[in-house]
Amino acid sequence: MTADPIRTCVLSREEAPREGLVRLVLGPDNQVHPDVRAKAPGRGGWIGVTRVELEAALAKGKLRGGLARAYKTGDFTIAADLPQRIEDQLRRNALDRLGLESKAGFLIVGGDRIGEAARSGKLRVLLHAADASEDGSRKLAQAWRVGSDREGSDLKGMTLPIDRTILSLALGRENVVHAAVTDPKAAKRVSEALTRWLHFIGPDPAPLPCETGSQGASAASADDARGPAGTNEGP
Known part of the structure; x- marks a missing residue:
């Protein structure tokens, strides 16, 4: 039986099976979108933090920095309602x-x-x-x-x-x-x-x-x- 693929949270840098993390994909519109089923095409970054921690990272610019490393580009936009969209x-x-x-x-x-x-x-x-x-x-x-x-x-x-x-x-x-x-x-x-x-x-x-x-x-x-x-x- 194959082990679950391991991914690294772009914020905490902790490793975990992808089933326990949330994928954020860079869409063709240069927007960051939640992809909780990990099926959307495009470059992805993973997070394993709570909503409160995500909101703090978003406000301080840490999420942008983590995703820029994952996407290998800084040319993207993060909507203010991203945490709510992930929760939904x-x-x-x-x-x-x-x-x-x-x-x-x-x-x-x-x-x-x-x-x-x-x-x-x-x-x-x-x-x-x-x-x-x-x-x-x-x-x-x-x-x-x-x-x-x-x-x-x-x-x-x-x-x-x-x-x-x-x-x-x-x-x-x-x-x-x-x-x-x-x-x-x-x-x-x-x-x-x-x-x-x-x-x-x-x-x-x-x-x-x-x-x-x-x-x-x-x-x-x-x-x-x-x-x-x-x-x-x-x-």
Whole structure:
């Protein structure tokens, strides 16, 4: 299996797999554009910093200097809204990934289904909408720890910075409060997309829980009463 290509952040000079960085491409219009899927033609530079750090580097001219070295030219323009455009692309990429995994049958919603998957050792990632009840999320996390024989650990689901309305739209479902990924490869794809987005918007979250062993989760009645409860660089 080929290792992920390593790239160097033009700002921090730290090396990391390209899957964890964001590519900035120099377009034919001499503008710098975000290319989070790393598919656009043209010269590219990579960043692995947060939005706050990027905005500071942009204001101080450090981003221009780093990109000039990567592009081997200083003939380009950086729009003031570049950080927002990067965030928008990362958000869309992450939500698209969730939608693709849902369509492929690797992502499930509904407390009963999540509980069944957990008890049969299929739960890999557990996600909560921002407006999920604390009690519901806590019960699911506790059930996951019990089912994966990790009681007393800090294993828990990830609360996303989107509410159930947006999560439901991304998955093409109604009233999604919690979601879970059951396929190990899909879990890796989802984790990469979500972690890159969440790292950029900050504050930097803990690594997204992603399990490959037997896990457990159960339904949370408080969320079920309101409705159904509950990641690639794709082609």
